[in-house]
Amino acid sequence: MGLDFSVVPPYLDIILIGALWTVALTVGAGLLSFFGGIFFALIALYTPAILRLPFRAFEWLFMGTPLLLQLFLIYFGLVQMGVDLPAFVAGLIGLGLHFAVYNSEIIQASILAVDKGQMEAARTLGFSRAQALRKVVVPQAVREVVPPIGNNMIALLKDSALVSVIGVGELTLSAQLAIGRTYRPFEFYLVAAILYYIVNLGMEAVLRRLERRIRLAR
Amino acid sequence: MDTELLLRVYPFFLEAAWVTILLSLYTTLLGLFCGSLGAACRLSRLRFLRTLGVAYVSFFRGTPAIIQLFLLYFGGPQVGIQLDAFEAGVIGLGVNIGAYMTETIRGAIISVDKGQAEAARTLGMSRIQSFRKVVLPQALRLMIRPLGVNINALIKGTALVATISVVELTYTAQRFIGSTYRPFEMFLLAGVLYMIIIYLTGRGIAWLDRRARIV
Numbered sequence: 001m002g003l004d005f006s007v008v009p010p011y012l013d014i015i016l017i018g019a020l021w022t023v024a025l026t027v028g029a030g031l032l033s034f035f036g037g038i039f040f041a042l043i044a045l046y047t048p049a050i051l052r053l054p055f056r057a058f059e060w061l062f063m064g065t066p067l068l069l070q071l072f073l074i075y076f077g078l079v080q081m082g083v084d085l086p087a088f089v090a091g092l093i094g095l096g097l098h099f100a101v102y103n104s105e106i107i108q109a110s111i112l113a114v115d116k117g118q119m120e121a122a123r124t125l126g127f128s129r130a131q132a133l134r135k136v137v138v139p140q141a142v143r144e145v146v147p148p149i150g151n152n153m154i155a156l157l158k159d160s161a162l163v164s165v166i167g168v169g170e171l172t173l174s175a176q177l178a179i180g181r182t183y184r185p186f187e188f189y190l191v192a193a194i195l196y197y198i199v200n201l202g203m204e205a206v207l208r209r210l211e212r213r214i215r216l217a218r
Numbered sequence: 219m220d221t222e223l224l225l226r227v228y229p230f231f232l233e234a235a236w237v238t239i240l241l242s243l244y245t246t247l248l249g250l251f252c253g254s255l256g257a258a259c260r261l262s263r264l265r266f267l268r269t270l271g272v273a274y275v276s277f278f279r280g281t282p283a284i285i286q287l288f289l290l291y292f293g294g295p296q297v298g299i300q301l302d303a304f305e306a307g308v309i310g311l312g313v314n315i316g317a318y319m320t321e322t323i324r325g326a327i328i329s330v331d332k333g334q335a336e337a338a339r340t341l342g343m344s345r346i347q348s349f350r351k352v353v354l355p356q357a358l359r360l361m362i363r364p365l366g367v368n369i370n371a372l373i374k375g376t377a378l379v380a381t382i383s384v385v386e387l388t389y390t391a392q393r394f395i396g397s398t399y400r401p402f403e404m405f406l407l408a409g410v411l412y413m414i415i416i417y418l419t420g421r422g423i424a425w426l427d428r429r430a431r432i433v
Binding site: 002003060061064065066067068069070072073076077080158159160161162164165172175179184185186187189190192193196197200201 | 277280281282283284285286288289292293294296297374375376377378380381387388391392395396399400401402405408409412413416417
């Protein structure tokens with residue numbers, strides 16, 4: 001059939017809008033997974049066994065199974081329970097939860113690595129345990145996790161392509177739409193790949209700046 | 219939980235698990251091949267090969283695996299590449315994970331102390347000899363664990379080929395979710411099988427790592 005890139009320009013607007021959705025999804029799920037990760041880490045470290053153990057099982061299940069399978073569970077599971085969420089929200093929750101579990105592992109390690117004296121000093125000054133965590137320990141721990149969590153965010157960007165299978169109209173699905181009309185898979189997937197690559201480069205640049213600022217602040 | 223239903227569908231899941239295992243195995247082999255080649259390029263003295271290695275890693279790590287897979291499977295026929303879904307799955311995933319393995323293998327090789335290669339050269343070994351007999355054996359030990367991490371990700375990554383209709387675990391789970399409306403049970407069944415595969419692979423890698431360690 002050969003290649004013919006002249007089919008691309010008429011669909012470029014659809015695809016660029018798809019790319020914007022991909023960025024929105026990545027930022028949204030990224031924030032969700034970051035704060036979710038902190039929340040999960042606190043559950044794993046500071047709650048009684050009755051809460052901690054079921055959480056461990058959940059964590060174990062989410063780390064040991066493919067994201068695609070989890071997306072099917074969340075999407076169809078919610079439908080079955082009668083919760084009719086827009087696909088975008090289901091995708092956001094799926095990606096956010098999946099990466100929150102991975103981020104939680106990193107944040108747990110980082111919280112444990114904060115010097116014990118910090119917590120003790122805060123307690124001596126009259127902070128409650130929760131206050132000491134919130135104002136002294138967690139802020140110090142979070143600073144250390146920027147590089148590894150940054151890597152997770154880049155993985156999240158690429159994995160966001162998976163939510164096209166549950167019908168979220170992001171970049172991959174937009175490319176598929178154009179392919180459905182033109183029967184030109186190679187051209188459009190290549191364009192999508194290039195756009196992902198560009199977003200990826202942008203994200204890496206932002207993360208590098210963030211890392212530098214944190215190093216300077218120290 | 220509907221146990222009768224689980225008993226009825228689990229044979230299909232076992233068969234699908236076997237497909238996932240085969241996929242993982244072939245993909246690992248292809249990934250190791252591409253990774254070794256990639257690392258050789260990145261460490262080469264020839265600038266052209268180094269650039270090629272960097273381009274390979276950067277493209278395959280910078281774009282989603284699913285797009286690469288679609289490009290190969292759906293776009294391939296346009297440029298004269300006709301593959302069935304399983305072949306496309308193995309090649310697509312293998313070349314993708316090979317880019318990650320390139321960095322793992324390269325990392326292991328350059329973290330072998332420079333003095334080792336220098337000492338070997340001083341003893342009169344050629345560059346190739348010193349690499350083969352001194353540097354590589356040490357690097358191989360260092361790379362087992364990180365390659366294990368790559369392989370763990372790869373096993374979960376094989377779920378992607380469900381999107382091109384290879385009948386493996388995720389595809390089977392999806393199909394039965396559609397026909398039984400029991401998403402949680404089907405997820406659990408497939409999930410447990412994935413975790414068994416990953417657990418056993420992890421044990422195998424830990425065993426290799428133990429065996430390879432000196433003293």
